[in-house]
Amino acid sequence: MPELPEVENVRRDLEAELRPGTRIAGFDFFRADLRDPIPKARLKKLVGCSLTHISRRAKYLLFHTEGGIILSHLGMTGQWRIENAKDQKASKKSAAKPSQPHDHVRIRLASGQTLVYRDPRRFGVLDFASEEGCSNWNLSRHPRLRHLGPEPLDRDFDGHYLFEQTRGRKSSIKSLIMNQEIVVGVGNIYACEALYRAGLRPQRKAHGLDGPQCERLAHSIRQVLAEAIAQGGSTIRDYRRPDASAGGFQEAHAVYDREGKNCPSCRHPIRRSLISGRSSFYCPSCQH
């Protein structure tokens, strides 16, 4: 579900809602595992620690506490929401039960707020990401983060870098930009949209792109992600911000999920084809 813009919006919304420095009062686990087992015992040691801030690396959310870092990946359908004390009063007799189907974990805070993780398909991840008692552990050593490429909005991601990465690569350019070892945060929606903006067909071989094309593509990736962040991300079906509101960027999609509809630029019908098993949308007239 969520790509970089959606995860970044969740991060911002949560951080804006939470009182800084609030302590973790407890955890409620309604599920032993998501994609992988949840390290309940490790997480429970964070009770009493204060939550200092929330950051993001790639599509991972990182909840920083005095006692370590909670790492969260939303998979396809993961959502975080905040319940306030008055919401919980209504369900206080069922405090040990989830308030919605597919609620898997609840983090109770001393402020009275509760962070709730919900994930119907359970493709998400919840992990503990640092050594006990050490909040400055080098996150790049974590097995889940170790192999990640650069952030697309950082300086080290540009056309030159992308050109270097495409050399000798026989995969499609779309698969390449969705490869999190090459560049993080780009999923199916934004890969399609960035390739449209760059005028490149998604099935083009990566090694066939020249320098200026890589320059255009890197620029398009950065641009589309930045715009999507500003619009609150894309809501196709499941994605919700922590306050349950939808994103707005789906209105700006030129090609994604628009098979048969008109290209906003030339009015040709948008086509869909499968690339590595993923639906890929493009304009046969504007993209070459």
Added chain:
DNA sequence: CAACCCACCTGACTGC
């Protein structure tokens, strides 16, 4: 090794 296929899960939607 690079590049693919598929499983992992649930729910929504389609067509018969």
Added chain:
DNA sequence: TGCAGTCAGGTGGGTT
């Protein structure tokens, strides 16, 4: 109405 089939924003393990 129901039921089978298809598809979905991601990732990683196994296989070509």
